[in-house]
Amino acid sequence: MEKAIPVSMDPLPGRDPAVPASADPGLMPGIGAVERDTGLSKDVLRMWERRYRFPQPLRDQHGERIYPPDQIAKLRAIRRLMDRGHRPGKIIDLDLSALEALGNTPASRSESAADIDEALELIGNHQLPQLRQLFNLRLMTQGLQRFVLDTVVPLTSAVGDAWGRGEFAVFEEHLYTEQVQSVLRNAIATAQAASQAPRVLLTSFPTEQHSLGLLMVEALLVCDSATCIPLGTETPAQEIVRAAEAHRADIVALSFSAAFPERQAASGLKTLRASLPGTTAIWAGGACMRRLRKSIDGVVQVRTLDQIAGLLTDWRSTH
Amino acid sequence: MEKAIPVSMDPLPGRDPAVPASADPGLMPGIGAVERDTGLSKDVLRMWERRYRFPQPLRDQHGERIYPPDQIAKLRAIRRLMDRGHRPGKIIDLDLSALEALGNTPASRSESAADIDEALELIGNHQLPQLRQLFNLRLMTQGLQRFVLDTVVPLTSAVGDAWGRGEFAVFEEHLYTEQVQSVLRNAIATAQAASQAPRVLLTSFPTEQHSLGLLMVEALLVCDSATCIPLGTETPAQEIVRAAEAHRADIVALSFSAAFPERQAASGLKTLRASLPGTTAIWAGGACMRRLRKSIDGVVQVRTLDQIAGLLTDWRSTH
DNA sequence: CGCATCGTTTTGTCCAAGACAACTGTTTGA
DNA sequence: TCAAACAGTTGTCTTGGACAAAACGATGCG
Numbered sequence: 004m005e006k007a008i009p010v011s012m013d014p015l016p017g018r019d020p021a022v023p024a025s026a027d028p029g030l031m032p033g034i035g036a037v038e039r040d041t042g043l044s045k046d047v048l049r050m051w052e053r054r055y056r057f058p059q060p061l062r063d064q065h066g067e068r069i070y071p072p073d074q075i076a077k078l079r080a081i082r083r084l085m086d087r088g089h090r091p092g093k094i095i096d097l098d099l100s101a102l103e104a105l106g107n108t109p110a111s112r113s114e115s116a117a118d119i120d121e122a123l124e125l126i127g128n129h130q131l132p133q134l135r136q137l138f139n140l141r142l143m144t145q146g147l148q149r150f151v152l153d154t155v156v157p158l159t160s161a162v163g164d165a166w167g168r169g170e171f172a173v174f175e176e177h178l179y180t181e182q183v184q185s186v187l188r189n190a191i192a193t194a195q196a197a198s199q200a201p202r203v204l205l206t207s208f209p210t211e212q213h214s215l216g217l218l219m220v221e222a223l224l225v226c227d228s229a230t231c232i233p234l235g236t237e238t239p240a241q242e243i244v245r246a247a248e249a250h251r252a253d254i255v256a257l258s259f260s261a262a263f264p265e266r267q268a269a270s271g272l273k274t275l276r277a278s279l280p281g282t283t284a285i286w287a288g289g290a291c292m293r294r295l296r297k298s299i300d301g302v303v304q305v306r307t308l309d310q311i312a313g314l315l316t317d318w319r320s321t322h
Numbered sequence: 323m324e325k326a327i328p329v330s331m332d333p334l335p336g337r338d339p340a341v342p343a344s345a346d347p348g349l350m351p352g353i354g355a356v357e358r359d360t361g362l363s364k365d366v367l368r369m370w371e372r373r374y375r376f377p378q379p380l381r382d383q384h385g386e387r388i389y390p391p392d393q394i395a396k397l398r399a400i401r402r403l404m405d406r407g408h409r410p411g412k413i414i415d416l417d418l419s420a421l422e423a424l425g426n427t428p429a430s431r432s433e434s435a436a437d438i439d440e441a442l443e444l445i446g447n448h449q450l451p452q453l454r455q456l457f458n459l460r461l462m463t464q465g466l467q468r469f470v471l472d473t474v475v476p477l478t479s480a481v482g483d484a485w486g487r488g489e490f491a492v493f494e495e496h497l498y499t500e501q502v503q504s505v506l507r508n509a510i511a512t513a514q515a516a517s518q519a520p521r522v523l524l525t526s527f528p529t530e531q532h533s534l535g536l537l538m539v540e541a542l543l544v545c546d547s548a549t550c551i552p553l554g555t556e557t558p559a560q561e562i563v564r565a566a567e568a569h570r571a572d573i574v575a576l577s578f579s580a581a582f583p584e585r586q587a588a589s590g591l592k593t594l595r596a597s598l599p600g601t602t603a604i605w606a607g608g609a610c611m612r613r614l615r616k617s618i619d620g621v622v623q624v625r626t627l628d629q630i631a632g633l634l635t636d637w638r639s640t641h
Numbered sequence: 642c643g644c645a646t647c648g649t650t651t652t653g654t655c656c657a658a659g660a661c662a663a664c665t666g667t668t669t670g671a
Numbered sequence: 672t673c674a675a676a677c678a679g680t681t682g683t684c685t686t687g688g689a690c691a692a693a694a695c696g697a698t699g700c701g
Binding site for chain 4: 670
């Protein structure tokens, strides 16, 4: 194996056959892999190349695009800035260091509290038992709700940032995700009380594989004794409707990570809204929703997780 | 948020403002929306149309594809059968009822034990709390090891079969997976003892998303006091090597579901074997490995989960 | 008869350039 | 001051051709 190329090789979410040329895991990624990795669709990648002359991928023996690591890093940086409202045409000519400087605006790097730094260090040093212990300690001292809001949320974005800067390897980020999942699932199982209203169905649309956000929401809901019906990720719209009906859900909560295409999110939510009875509320959250400007009729956009408790109170007071 | 306002639904996924609602009785989805809820990529949808003359979407005033509901239903049915192993060319000309008949293969109504049937019924009736309770009861009476081998393994394949026969909806299978995950993760966290050798790294290759198998293995390993380092799914080969080194893993355990292409599994394992030090063992398990005829030098093929305990004993006796 | 190897068929992804809808920001006009 | 028109930007959809990888099936060998 050659250089460290911290990129997955998977062409498209879900479907298997025909992985790009030379399918040995670990080679340079093709356009499909970059799509999955950056959240920029194949169409967009090709269009930028035509329009802005970036990226300029190499070609394999068959003329297919091969993206070197530095271009992928720049694409990721651009993507992150776009999430904060920048427009591609304005920033695409800057180089990587300039992009990172742009990103280091006030809030991002700043108040990583001591306990966040401590956790980051444990992850970087691969001290698994200590990390678990730290999580459990925090959970016990803060309580589940504060643990999620004050520890898991900032730590997750800190890990994401560090990964984006290349300070963490892919496997370190995977490991972190697994550990948090374990702690949260454990806490949820423990805290689960007798069923009370409302009944909340939790899932995401197909191609959206990030489950951590859903788990955090579930934890917060369980704190307030709501009844959760977790479906995991990637449930087709039609199935969400059937599930909501079968479980008599009062609320359908969906999660969209930053990588999820905005337009698909919006149109998916609209069709879902049209297919569900008006008495069923829809809550949509996640990084993608934060940058969505227009609101969608009949859909509550959850921009930060601390809204959850309030929204739950609101729902109960009107039912 | 309560009132659904299904009037201004756009005829097309992404575009509407100028279009008066009057013109379109059926809010039909465009290619992007169909991709979203069938899981078939835009490229595939267009290719099938060219090659098999199905689907045959209508066109809107601007020449873009719009898919009527019946065609979407058929696409979904085809997709479901493909996941069962059918090939598109063979089934795409059948009509919807024929497709559904194909799905209902009454043949292998397996001789499932009473407790398996009980669980299946709870899933089908959407009785979540009862299902959880059943799992916990079984776990307590059988112990973790027997619970995994005698309950989770057969139940998982029974659920898979039922889903293939069309008796379970997608969301019901999702729900089952979530619940098992919750129970297993919980048990693992509880049973985790002080670190003992060997140290086992658990993960899968990119495109392999099934995490349940990994979780079962982890549970079995924890039963025998091994130290687990779970990385979740889809870790690129290069990252596996780095992680194994960082965590000084004695064993790297990989899971391959039935859908994983044999050839890729074999070649991936070979490169992995070449990149890891000889002192690090590789265990490969999952439905795909059961099919694989040739054995691979320096890779242990785990064909059934009950081998795990024995393999662990072997490892310990030689170290 | 089992089983490995070699063609053949099937199938999905990638390519190119063009068109245009939707979004953003700015300027003009009331 | 506000809104409507305009201009610039950006992403999605279009077509049809090419080809690699997976799956299938037939052949030859022990």
